[in-house]
Amino acid sequence: MNDIIALVGNPNCGKTTLFNALTGTYQKVGNWTGVTVEKKEGEYKKNKRIKIVDLPGLYALKTGANDETAAYKYLIKTPPKVIINVVDGTNLERNLYLTTELTTLKIPMVIAVNMCDQIEKKGDKLNDKELSKLFGVPVIPVSALKNFNVDELINVAINNEKKPFLHNLNDYKGKTTVNKRYDFIEKNIKNIINKPTIKMQTFTEKADNVLMHRVWGIPIFFAVMVLVYFLSINIGGLIGKKISYAFEVFSKTVEIKLIGAGVSEWIISLLCNAVISSIGGVTSFLPQILVLFALMAIIEESGYAARVAFLLDRFFRSFGLGGKSLLPMIVSCGCTVTGIMATRTIEGENERRMTVFLSPFMPCGAKTAVFAWFSTVFFSGSALIAASMYFLGILCVGIFGIILKRFNAFKSNNGGFLMEIPPLRFPSGKDVLFVLIEKVKEFTTKAGLIVFAVSVFLWLLMSVGVSGYVGSDIEKSFLFVIGNALKYLFYPLGFGSWQASVAIISGFFAKEAVVETLSLISQDVHTVFNSAYSAYAFMAFILLSPPCIASLATAHAELGKKWFLGMLLFQTLSAYIVSFVINSIGFLIERRLGLLLSVLIVIIIMLSVFYAIKYLKKSKCRLCKNCKKGEKCQRVKRFTI
Amino acid sequence: MLLSNFKIGQSGKVKELNNLPVLKSRLNHLGVIEGVKVTLVRKAPLGDPFQIKVRDFYLAIRKDEASKIVME
Numbered sequence: 001m002n003d004i005i006a007l008v009g010n011p012n013c014g015k016t017t018l019f020n021a022l023t024g025t026y027q028k029v030g031n032w033t034g035v036t037v038e039k040k041e042g043e044y045k046k047n048k049r050i051k052i053v054d055l056p057g058l059y060a061l062k063t064g065a066n067d068e069t070a071a072y073k074y075l076i077k078t079p080p081k082v083i084i085n086v087v088d089g090t091n092l093e094r095n096l097y098l099t100t101e102l103t104t105l106k107i108p109m110v111i112a113v114n115m116c117d118q119i120e121k122k123g124d125k126l127n128d129k130e131l132s133k134l135f136g137v138p139v140i141p142v143s144a145l146k147n148f149n150v151d152e153l154i155n156v157a158i159n160n161e162k163k164p165f166l167h168n169l170n171d172y173k174g175k176t177t178v179n180k181r182y183d184f185i186e187k188n189i190k191n192i193i194n195k196p197t198i199k200m201q202t203f204t205e206k207a208d209n210v211l212m213h214r215v216w217g218i219p220i221f222f223a224v225m226v227l228v229y230f231l232s233i234n235i236g237g238l239i240g241k242k243i244s245y246a247f248e249v250f251s252k253t254v255e256i257k258l259i260g261a262g263v264s265e266w267i268i269s270l271l272c273n274a275v276i277s278s279i280g281g282v283t284s285f286l287p288q289i290l291v292l293f294a295l296m297a298i299i300e301e302s303g304y305a306a307r308v309a310f311l312l313d314r315f316f317r318s319f320g321l322g323g324k325s326l327l328p329m330i331v332s333c334g335c336t337v338t339g340i341m342a343t344r345t346i347e348g349e350n351e352r353r354m355t356v357f358l359s360p361f362m363p364c365g366a367k368t369a370v371f372a373w374f375s376t377v378f379f380s381g382s383a384l385i386a387a388s389m390y391f392l393g394i395l396c397v398g399i400f401g402i403i404l405k406r407f408n409a410f411k412s413n414n415g416g417f418l419m420e421i422p423p424l425r426f427p428s429g430k431d432v433l434f435v436l437i438e439k440v441k442e443f444t445t446k447a448g449l450i451v452f453a454v455s456v457f458l459w460l461l462m463s464v465g466v467s468g469y470v471g472s473d474i475e476k477s478f479l480f481v482i483g484n485a486l487k488y489l490f491y492p493l494g495f496g497s498w499q500a501s502v503a504i505i506s507g508f509f510a511k512e513a514v515v516e517t518l519s520l521i522s523q524d525v526h527t528v529f530n531s532a533y534s535a536y537a538f539m540a541f542i543l544l545s546p547p548c549i550a551s552l553a554t555a556h557a558e559l560g561k562k563w564f565l566g567m568l569l570f571q572t573l574s575a576y577i578v579s580f581v582i583n584s585i586g587f588l589i590e591r592r593l594g595l596l597l598s599v600l601i602v603i604i605i606m607l608s609v610f611y612a613i614k615y616l617k618k619s620k621c622r623l624c625k626n627c628k629k630g631e632k633c634q635r636v637k638r639f640t641i
Numbered sequence: 642m643l644l645s646n647f648k649i650g651q652s653g654k655v656k657e658l659n660n661l662p663v664l665k666s667r668l669n670h671l672g673v674i675e676g677v678k679v680t681l682v683r684k685a686p687l688g689d690p691f692q693i694k695v696r697d698f699y700l701a702i703r704k705d706e707a708s709k710i711v712m713e
Binding site: 059060090091092093094097174175176178179182208212214215217218306309310311312313314315323417418419420421422 | 664666667668669670671672674675677683684685686687688689690692696697698699700701702703706
């Protein structure tokens, strides 16, 4: 049988980094609480027989009186051979609290004091022998990040049979067990760690004075986000353009060669228009997405994300979300799938549901690539246009958050907000690189395959019609028929063309496919969107409409069927309304009405429609035929959420 | 004196945690218990939440909760 080693420790103490160092796999690392939401298993890279389990971080084994954590249940049900209790050496006092709780499990244990290099930097001095004496188990100082002592740790752990002392805490004065444990730690901590009497201001404190400044904190955050988008669009976009050009040249060469060789027309069309162009399209997006992901990983890993949550918590609360909802939203800017998964750290069920509903409004990497393409084609490459999508996303989270809050199912049953603000760390290049490698893999398989399949499928629909193979005569194809039937839906939004309708459908598979589809089926995209504002309305629709298949599957798993369908409806409606508003404002501005007046007119129209609907609903009860109580009727109340 | 009335930079010891049914145990586990020294480091742009320093680490806590922590 395999030997199982379980890693247990506080959130954000470096367990996942240690796990990565031990197993050689690359799990996501972040510098905020709750990155690991499920346990992860791996094999020790130097001995496959040793299995390592990374449990989600926890401050205590039992959170409430009866509330046992999943990690606790796991440890009780399937006791590992040995527990490695990972403690953050720079914050021993709190980290040791969990250690005192772990002693009650009576499982052999080793204490790994992580970030031992940081302890000295702080000016503290660790006395690991005292710590070992106190708990009766081996203590190994390690640095997971620098890969220092980690093999030694496993050697000691696997041969360790010592169980920690079960201290009798009755001598301590505190009233509750928690108090007694902390009294016990306080009494002994002075022997374990020597702290300098004169305290210097740490780097984190100095940096926080700027990053979390009461006035400058939020402008700095916005500046950082604009910079992130600027970099990913300009640097990533530049490389992307080169790649895309190379593929165009390649496609042309292949076409000429094949025509020369006398290959039949439809094979050439399939190869050049569908296969090569879809692969080219996907690869040309990759640089942008990679730059965006690297920057997002840096923001998350450095601990800046937690600071932003602190700065914006109060704002978020005014529309029913909390600072903790912000983290999934920031993650969603990279990928909606991971964003939705990150909602698991939110305690309140209603708040969590709302975050799953709203976080797809943030532009993910794939959407950003679409926006970048649009801003190049319609807005002369302005980074501001792409960045404005980001702010539109935030705005919609706000507006629709306030609307959702009116429903009972989304009212915050406030679990409160307690969040550790971790020290700022320079993100390790290694971790960022691993995030990128994972992303390339995922992108080439997920997006690559889907975009490829969608392209080939679209090519089929595009080249085949009632009369068989139609070649470049696209208006006889099935696709034209389908797109034409759907385009009426999008007329009010300003992009009622069959090409745009088809592009939106392909976007449900993967957002990257939108651009791919558009360039595949239209000779000149400027004819698809007759104005810049209708292109902008289209961008807004892509931003807000339900995300790609992968995200939808994740959301389904998190919400269950009923709420998932609700989410689909909600997102489609929001996208439709917002696009409509943008298009109408654009239309009115074009008629020289001025921005303010246009916005005003659109708002008045929207409000009157809204109140008209409300009035119609009020005047009649929906369920009983002759009842005049309207919405106040008991039967209606019972059936509304 | 309540924690919510503290000025930025002010420190004090916790006397008791009142009326915090959900959060009390979580605060306790984090080491915010009677007698521990707490420093108010800063407030967020809208005056809420607070950043406090306790046992060598930083914690964000909302004004509502801070107003239920009685200080000595």
